[in-house]
Amino acid sequence: MTLEEARGELGVAAEAEPDLVRRTYLRMLKTRKPEVDPQGFARLREAYELLKAAHDGTEAPRTSAAPEPVAPATVDAPHASGPLSADARLDTFRARFSTLPSDAPTDAPVLIAREAVESLPEAGEARHWLIKALMASNRKEEATQAFRDAFNQGHPEFLLAFAQTFPQRLTEAEINLLGTTAAHPFLWGLAEELGTSDDWDKAGQAALVALAAIKRHPEHPPPKPTWVLAFLLQLHLNGRPREARALQASYSAWLEAEGLLGAFKEQDEAWVWMLVQELGELDDDVSPGVRKLLAHAVLNGNLENTREQMRAYRRREPERAAHALEQIRARCPSFHAALGESLVPKGPTPGAKRPSPPKKAPGDAKPPAPGTGRSASRYTTYALASVGVLMATMVAVGVMTFGLKSSPEEAQEGPREGNALEARLAVRALCELLPDPGAEDTCAGLSELVDTAEADECPKMGRKYLKMRAVLQEQTAPVPANEPNPAARRARLNEAQYRLVDELRRFCPRYL
């Protein structure tokens, strides 16, 4: 047989994909069964083997016709059932349940179910009965064991049910196995659930398993980046840097593999991502309190509180604090900048553009870091605040904590003087960056903000600010087609916005 003839036999074109060839062969098998059509079968096999060998680059086997045909006999088969078949046995058990009297003891169904499981170990339904009966009598330990017996004795579907019923009782090995049977949205949910019950070891593991499962079922929607970020922060917050690091690395790799990394880096979340990455850079043995503090800072954007607590920590445990701060200086530039020079002993010489807010601890009045350090600091602070908005759970709260000095010390700081000139300069700078259509209106709105602030109408200003913020977001989000450096553009916009907000806050500290 030649290659031509082989293709003809199967009815496939020369450029047919090997998978198509294989499936065609398989479909044709149904009409060319060897017992019924031995020659047809032999020809089909020869053709398929030839094409397969040609594709694999191997030699085709030498073949020929097949053995004698055997004529089939038709038979009609009326019903002939055995009273002892598995289905029948299951039925008898089912009947026993329904014949239980209403005053039967509560463990009666359990006993019947156990008998059923013992006599029909391969019947999933019997196991289901047993679990239900045990749960109904609130015998949780036994129900857990029944679940375990079920999936360990040939019924893997019970693992999923077990995870849904008793997520906290899952062992690490069982979480790993879930990766092979559960869809990843379920696994993300499980990670969240485990986090809610504070089992962060397992929560982290579940998240990693979920990420691995995405690759197998890309058709399910992946988790939102904001959720992943919040989860990562929670891991850091609860002292699980290793899991956080692993999860972050895996997620990045997945983003990259999917070609999403670029788009991800342009969003506001990218800054937070970087912050979380920095958190991961700290050694695992850095004081968990410090880690927690930093994670909190990201979550609620309250820098002043963070600085304050850091100082307090430094007073209590100077050595450990110094160790932690040293690491922050060396590995976490954004945090370093955000915390400010006052906390980190070595840093670039100060050259402040404006005085920083007065600090509580005496003798620590050093001006903030200069130039890029400062804008990074502001950028970071802005980003930290932005995160509060981005976090689904903290939308309104984020905005408010940013402005609302919740800690008592903050409230004791004297009101700063609002400087109208600086405010208007900030507006002008921002206006220049706005894209053309609609820029004028937005600009006008921003000026009005300053007017209201100057007039001391703080609540009104607060409300207007929120509106303007949304407008700005909308206007500046789309990247112009000819923009060479979107990240830099974003940075500039953020800086200008921050500067304006900073000025406005001087007028109305409680409302921004």
Add this chain to the structure above:
Amino acid sequence: MSPFSKSPILGIDLGTTYSLVSVFSEGRPVLIPNSLGEFLTPSAVALDEQGQVLVGAAARSRGVLHPEQAALAFKRDMGTSRVYRLGDRTYSPQELSALVLAALKRDAEAFLGMAVEEAVITVPAYFGDPQRQATRDAGAIAGLKVERIINEPTAAALAYGLHERNRELKAVVLDLGGGTFDVTVLEIIEGVVEIQSSAGDARLGGEDFDTLLARHVAQRLRQDKGFDLETHAPGWARLREACEAAKRRLSQTESTRIVLPELPVAEGKKLDFEFALTREDAEYAWASALERMRGPIHRALQDASLKATDIEEVLLVGGSTRMPCVTTFATQVFGRLPLRKLPPDEAVSMGAAVQAAMKAGDQAVDDLVVTDVAPFTLGVSTAAQAGHRRITGIFSPILERGTVIPASRVERYWTAGDFQREIRLEVYQGEHAQCSDNVKLGEYAFSGLPPAPAGEQSIDVRFSYDLNGILEVEVTVVTTGRKEAFVIEQRPGKLSPGQIEEARRSMAALKLHPQDALPNTTALARADALHVQLTGRAREELAAAIASFRLALQTQRPEVITPAREHLTGLTAHLRER
């Protein structure tokens, strides 16, 4: 129970320890119970006190107390020339298997209410040509026309595929039966169950787990009391039986005890022996057997060009997969929990019934297609020459393992000597490069070659491997076109048609234990076997039940005998579980 209109084809699982028979009816396989109302018939043959032949549960129980009067696990000797002596005659493994098959045939006929003549019988995938032929012979001796021999894991895959043919997945079947371990990798795609590869260990099964456990216990006995039970057959038989029961119990509980009162430990010496066993201890003793499972699994995966992680479902078949350590082992290897969708003892027989239905052209399985592969390579012995140096015994493969069957392959060979008139064709099965490391299937002397200088005369050797896995060889002299086809002769244990006919007649003349007495005999035999293992109150209770049953038998009145027997069997079963 309404009869079929035409005699159906039986699906028979002829196992090492147990056999089952089923038929396909109304779209599904249906198991046929034996005269005791059980699906599993032990593959055992023994002689009773009168020298009559017993088959099944009665034979097995008899073998516990009188091991020299019983033959067990003879499936392992199929295709060899080993014989068993029972009483004053000897039996070949085929004859013993035939006795079991005949019993199953009887049970089927009683159940269906009609004569049956055809059957599909399963064999381990790793069974070679001699063993498959022997199985066919056994069927013939029993009066059954063996329509097809199929591989056990393929049968399990069929039983499973019957319901799953609309899915697409890659699966592995792990079949750990009484005597053999088979691994089969398959893919269900486009509604076809495509077997990709198969590997196994023909001497690894539940029996080996029993033996390992018994050895473990015997070693303790040796250390504590100085008796070596492994050399004393009656004691060893009892110990193995007790270990088999303990193995089963340990699948349900974490610890158990082996109690053997009056255990014969040496000539004329008996001992009351008790031993506590935890699941952990047992799994330690079984570790070597579990490790042996790894090799075939990796071989099968490799042949299928798949990794353990590519497998989407792991199916457990065979009674021995009930042991928790087997499930744990499988989970470790494949990284996922294995599945047990079908009753592990029954799956293979059900699959055989599906194949029987396919053979009969049943509509319900019209669109079900299964393709199987050759489990090992077949080839011939050749010689190579360089100048004056000559080496012989080189294995030249003609039909590679993994080839989809039925298949036919041809290779051409040249004469090695000048004016060589005769060629001796030696057929081998195996994977080694040296024939001496492979299994010789047989040889054939082919004469009448036209004289010519060495290397100028050639023959085409064609191997045809049919759906039963049986090999046919055809030799063609290229220059003359003369063909000769043959099926391998001189196989160890192979029977000629004449011999088969003689075996049939001789079996028909055997004095079998009366069929209708079988339930009574079995009940007594089981009770006796258990009685030896019990002590105290339980033993007294059982003794009383046995005595009253014997009394009842003497009345010869069924209305007295039946309730007494039921009481005895119930009590035996109950006490056995403790």
